[in-house]
Amino acid sequence: MTADEYLSQVLASQSLGDDSDEVKAMQKHRVEVEKLIRDTHEDTVLTIRYAGSKAKGTMNKESYDLDIISYVNSGDNTAGETLEDIYNNFKKTLGNKYSVEPKGSALRLKGCDPQNLGIDFHIDVVPGRFTDETKTDAYLYQSGGDKQRLKTNLDVHLDHVRDSGVIDAIRVAKLWRVRNSLPIRTFVLELAVIQLLEDKKKVTLSAQMKHFWTELRDNAANLTVEDPANPNGNDLSICLDQGLKSQLAAAAKRTLDQIESSGWEAVFGKIEKQEKTARVEILRQAATVAMPSRPWLPEA
Amino acid sequence: MTWHRDNPALYTKEKEEVEAYFPDLHFVVENDVVYVRGSFPLIFEGKILDRYSVELQFPRNHPAGLPAVRETGGRIPHHNDRHVNPADGTACVLIPDERWRLWPAGAPLIKFLIGPLHSFFLAQTMVEEGEPWPFSQWEHGARGIFQYYRELLKTSNLRVITTYLDYLAAKHVKGHWPCPCGSGSKVRDCHFGQIKDLRDKISRKDARNSLTALKKAGSTAIEMTEAKPVAPDSARSQFS
Numbered sequence: 001m002t003a004d005e006y007l008s009q010v011l012a013s014q015s016l017g018d019d020s021d022e023v024k025a026m027q028k029h030r031v032e033v034e035k036l037i038r039d040t041h042e043d044t045v046l047t048i049r050y051a052g053s054k055a056k057g058t059m060n061k062e063s064y065d066l067d068i069i070s071y072v073n074s075g076d077n078t079a080g081e082t083l084e085d086i087y088n089n090f091k092k093t094l095g096n097k098y099s100v101e102p103k104g105s106a107l108r109l110k111g112c113d114p115q116n117l118g119i120d121f122h123i124d125v126v127p128g129r130f131t132d133e134t135k136t137d138a139y140l141y142q143s144g145g146d147k148q149r150l151k152t153n154l155d156v157h158l159d160h161v162r163d164s165g166v167i168d169a170i171r172v173a174k175l176w177r178v179r180n181s182l183p184i185r186t187f188v189l190e191l192a193v194i195q196l197l198e199d200k201k202k203v204t205l206s207a208q209m210k211h212f213w214t215e216l217r218d219n220a221a222n223l224t225v226e227d228p229a230n231p232n233g234n235d236l237s238i239c240l241d242q243g244l245k246s247q248l249a250a251a252a253k254r255t256l257d258q259i260e261s262s263g264w265e266a267v268f269g270k271i272e273k274q275e276k277t278a279r280v281e282i283l284r285q286a287a288t289v290a291m292p293s294r295p296w297l298p299e300a
Numbered sequence: 301m302t303w304h305r306d307n308p309a310l311y312t313k314e315k316e317e318v319e320a321y322f323p324d325l326h327f328v329v330e331n332d333v334v335y336v337r338g339s340f341p342l343i344f345e346g347k348i349l350d351r352y353s354v355e356l357q358f359p360r361n362h363p364a365g366l367p368a369v370r371e372t373g374g375r376i377p378h379h380n381d382r383h384v385n386p387a388d389g390t391a392c393v394l395i396p397d398e399r400w401r402l403w404p405a406g407a408p409l410i411k412f413l414i415g416p417l418h419s420f421f422l423a424q425t426m427v428e429e430g431e432p433w434p435f436s437q438w439e440h441g442a443r444g445i446f447q448y449y450r451e452l453l454k455t456s457n458l459r460v461i462t463t464y465l466d467y468l469a470a471k472h473v474k475g476h477w478p479c480p481c482g483s484g485s486k487v488r489d490c491h492f493g494q495i496k497d498l499r500d501k502i503s504r505k506d507a508r509n510s511l512t513a514l515k516k517a518g519s520t521a522i523e524m525t526e527a528k529p530v531a532p533d534s535a536r537s538q539f540s
Contacts, residue, residue: 120374180324279429291418291419295433296392
């Protein structure tokens with residue numbers, strides 16, 4: 001099997017179709033979230049849309065999420081006067097049904113009732129307000145960082161990624177981030193992939209990835225990315241500090257060394273597709289040779 | 301001081317061993333606390349059956365203490381039935397008193413990962429698939445402790461069990477003390493060898509914690525007991 005056949009298998013094993021259980025569950029929550037927000041803020045005209053990897057076509061099974069942008073119209077104060085008010089009001093609204101974890105400009109939804117406490121629904125709600133009546137640019141509240149306000153444009157972001165010509169490389173890079181526990185934000189990683197592969201769109205995926213990792217290994221310290229929706233306004237350097245760059249360089253070196261010494265399969269492992277019944281049978285077999293260890297809990 | 305600075309050679313050894321075996325797990329030091337984070341694979345016959353995003357947080361006294369284990373992918377509900385503490389999301393991989401069998405104090409970390417941790421997550425995957433817990437499970441809290449010692453000591457007598465725990469938690473055990481089995485003999489003439497063996501295996505701290513939990517729960521909470529009073533209370537009262 002060639003490197004590109006292998007990567008193709010990796011991506012196939014990570015794909016999440018619209019009929020997958022994961023996507024169905026997310027869509028169900030999406031309906032609930034939208035209803036919850038609209039019912040609570042019935043005086044507010046809201047634009048609610050999918051964003052994130054679902055809209056960009058960069059979803060991976062191993063780490064996926066659904067961004068739901070929820071923007072109010074420019075000049076509409078019914079959901080809150082300031083961006084922070086809107087953010088906090090939406091957080092309160094969502095808190096009636098979910099455990100809400102603030103995450104930059106987004107609100108991550110997790111289970112809060114006893115049966116699904118701690119379950120991550122992989123949904124981020126991103127509240128904001130359009131900057132004007134054209135409903136293109138929007139301001140988001142930023143709970144961390146120097147600035148409290150972030151100007152962005154969903155369609156510019158989506159187009160930038162969708163039209164990049166390196167969607168597969170982005171998906172491989174996202175999987176690589178998960179496997180290496182790299183604390184780089186998705187959007188920053190996507191921008192880095194697009195930028196580093198600017199002149200490599202015509203080469204094979206394996207060549208793209210080798211180039212991406214080589215650049216990170218050798219030049220991560222000089223890497224800078226720009227927000228295409230606001231190139232001069234949003235400083236993404238805080239999302240890509242020297243500590244993170246060192247981590248990226250080290251992980252890239254490790255990956256290239258793995259490919260060199262053991263081949264591509266060492267990077268993401270063997271890909272095996274199993275039917276459910278066969279999977280259960282293999283799990284049972286695995287249990288017969290595993291160390292019999294019984295879980296406990298200190299206090300019921 | 302904490303273990304990774306007290307014993308840098310141990311830190312390097314653990315890190316090298318773990319990262320060689322599990323390339324997707326990574327050691328991180330944050331605020332002087334050591335964590336292992338990453339993607340933990342369930343491997344059988346060289347194939348990866350499943351993966352979990354995990355974080356292991358090491359106590360300052362590693363390897364004496366047990367790491368706090370968390371599944372960080374939001375996949376396992378924080379529910380007692382899944383052996384994940386709803387309060388803080390920590391997974392209870394094993395009962396500390398049984399550690400000697402699964403991952404003895406001082407054994408390399410890799411043994412914990414390929415042993416009880418692997419079994420814990422394998423069991424979680426099987427439960428997700430609608431299968432029963434493959435290795436069974438201890439009941440929660442004091443009932444689980446009682447269950448463990450009932451199997452270990454082959455007695456359902458709560459008084460005998462707590463007396464054994466008194467002896468395991470005591471600084472020293474004197475030969476003239478009454479045997480916890482309730483035979484009326486001195487311990488040196490009865491179960492001294494067994495007690496010595498258990499004291500080597502189960503830490504005084506774990507025994508003390510279990511004793512406290514059992515005493516707090518009392519016999520009413522240990523409803524499964526078929527208690528028959530075979531041992532006088534005198535032995536326990538000396539060491540309580």
